[in-house]
Amino acid sequence: MSIAFLNGTFLPLEEARISPLDRGFLFADGVYEVIPYYNGISFGIEEHLSRLQRSLAEIRIPLSQTIEEWASLLNDLVAKNGGGDLSVYLQITRGAYETRNHAFPPEIKPTIFAMVSPIASPLAADATKAKGISAITAPDIRWSRCDIKAISLLPNILLKQQAADAGAQETILVRDNFITECTSANVFAVKNGTIYTPVNDAQNLGGITRDIIIGLALEHQMPFQEIAMTVEFLEDADEIWVSSSTREVVPVIALNGRVVGDGKPGMLWKVMAEHYQTNKKRIFTR
Structure with missing residues (x-):
């Protein structure tokens, strides 16, 4: 109890x-x-x-x-x-x-x-064994102040269930053809060796784990950009990640039933997963 x-x-x-x-x-x-x-x-x-x-x-x-x-x-x-x-x-x-x-x-x-x-042990805790998850995209039906971490989560619940009904684990949200975030996570895309994430505004929640990942990318000289990310850009990505406080950073290996990259967690995700775990150990051993 x-x-x-x-x-x-x-x-x-x-x-x-x-x-x-x-x-x-x-x-x-x-x-x-x-x-x-x-x-x-x-x-x-x-x-x-x-x-x-x-x-x-x-x-x-x-x-x-x-x-x-x-x-x-x-x-x-x-x-x-x-x-x-x-x-x-x-x-x-x-x-x-x-x-x-x-x-x-x-x-x-x-x-x-x-x-x-x-x-539960996050996928990033052992990148060598990670299998990745599947995701779908769907219209972002939430209110216009998503920067507030409010308990009014019915739209998120319906969108998460939409993913489950499709045999996926996450829904990536789209507003006016631009990616905002997921039902309970932020989104990253990798293309030609650069890490991208949607610009932070009132349409998404400023994620703490998102900020950690950005900081690690900058610390380790990994090319990084915040952009207005279109659906087409995400669909053409070499890697897709989602991030949250309890799941940390998770690779997406299929989007809307189509394989992302080679259908396995990408090399840059593995590098970031290792940086993330090292950062945790560094903090806890101060």
Whole structure:
């Protein structure tokens, strides 16, 4: 039985309860973060919590907690769950009020909830054994403020299920013929030895792992560009990757039923996977 955190109390996850009048339940009025821990040590937590603070500010949920206070809370939660390789899910909603009203209620207290889940070993952890995944493309039906990490994920769920129905593992989203991101990941393409990723704007979420990969590419003098990426550019890529905090960097070996490259994880992906693991070890041994 795992331990969760709810509004100031650590308790068994099965005992956590919220009001049916909570605006997260009624309106999906809230934001969240997912933060990986390896051997009980956080990875990229400051960047995740900075993004959380930005999301809270954008939807006007006022909270006084600092990044250091959030980190202390989550570290305690991980310790109470025995450490190890875990992802921490942290969600803040506007809270519960006595009536259902679209406008912000006065003097409402936000609901703060956190829980942990085991992390499966990412494909990048052993590039020699990675098989890659399949993906499809589909119209991006989400709202226009995807830069906010909001809990209103119904479009993402429907798009993810569209991939599953097609026998794929991920959906890459398209808006006005330009690639934005995936249902729960960012996108990279490799062409003629250069790594490309879509430009960061309000149409996609600024990924923490995306930023790490960009930093590693620059650190190791791997050619890199942010571009307005068309569907045709992606379809013609030599390699395609998707990235997220718990999956790290994953090779896509088939897109819309067509083989990407030679149908195997590409050479530049293997190089980046090794850099990513080395970077993790470097951080944890400081």
